[in-house]
Amino acid sequence: MSTPNVFWFIPTHGDSRYLGTSKGARPVDADYTRQIAVAADTLGYDGVLLPTGRSCEDAWVVASSLIHATRKLKFLVAIRPGLSTPGLSVRMASTFDRLSNGRLLINVVTGGDQAELEADGVFADHETRYEISDEFIRIWRAALAGEGGDEGYHFSGKHLTVKGARTLYPPVQKPYPPLYFGGSSDAAHELAAEQMDVYLTWGEPPAAVAAKIADIRARAAKHGRTVKFGIRLHVIVRETNEEAWAAADKLISHLDDATIAKAQAAFAKMDSVGQRRMAALHGGRRDKLEVSPNLWAGVGLVRGGAGTALVGDPETVAARMREYQDLGIETFILSGYPHLEESYRFAELVFPLLGKGKEHGEHSITGPFGEVMAVDILPKKVA
């Protein structure tokens, strides 16, 4: 089986050891985001996702601060159509792509929380937001691809109009940095099929993911296109299955029912179909969290968005990932609490099973592996 792309996550909305509490939490500042980015880069992760929204530090500013700390790592950074003009977004993307020498990936986020969007000045409803996203991305792609030549690209739509849109500083990646996108509504699937390069789903059970992939493939075929697929999951991997499940329980061991109820009530107010699907997996109950073998919905009791984790020993986690690969998933966007330690743990325990990180081993480490004992005794090799 082919080697998957594996991304990690920059937790710009905070990091913790025990969900829903400040116990063992740590500040997420410039040093910490840099430590995670450097870890991801040197361990051999292909990229990192930076979330966007009112609960996060700004994704573009944080990603920019990490360009020079890293060498190969790609940055999956969100644009929210409607929050900026297409022209500004085009310029930010081309500049970032140039400064990072082609390491920008775009996550198109239409948004699913009306209250959050209204606070940002966006009053469009779900359907209208998707119409705006459709027009925005049309303009964005055309301007970056240089359509319209020196005169620039003209567009007059229902919501957006531009005259002579172009960038004098073209992006490194042609025709433009790849477009990733998540959304579970009909409108989202249609937009993905018509304009996106990679469709992302949160970690739903394999059967549900298979159905989404089939739907998007069928819609894309009508446009004469193909779309690639990725999945966003947390991961709790330990040397044994018992340890992994104990770690999952520990993660929510200080979480009280009132906090869960408060978070679920907030999710219920959102118009995001994807969020609704995540919440439906556990229904706010903490007694039925293994929603499919080794897929645990405990994170979603309080965390918005990605709410499920793969739980198990390295072989089990790798096998579950291969199941998703069999369905057509090529990219895994993973994370674990705390993000720095877990980036190492996942890479050390699971990368060898995925055929990843070899380059790191060959070039960066010549051995000895482990601590040298009693002056000159090398560590014993143990598989």
Ligand SMILES: Cc1cc2nc3c(=O)[nH]c(=O)nc-3n(C[C@H](O)[C@H](O)[C@H](O)COP(=O)(O)O)c2cc1C
């Ligand atoms: C992998 C992935 C990452 C996402 N990242 C964000 C994000 O950073 N900020 C955000 O507000 N929404 C994010 N979303 C949510 C979607 O962009 C979309 O706004 C939401 O699912 C509502 O669309 P829907 O009703 O079509 O599901 C993400 C979705 C997925 C699948």
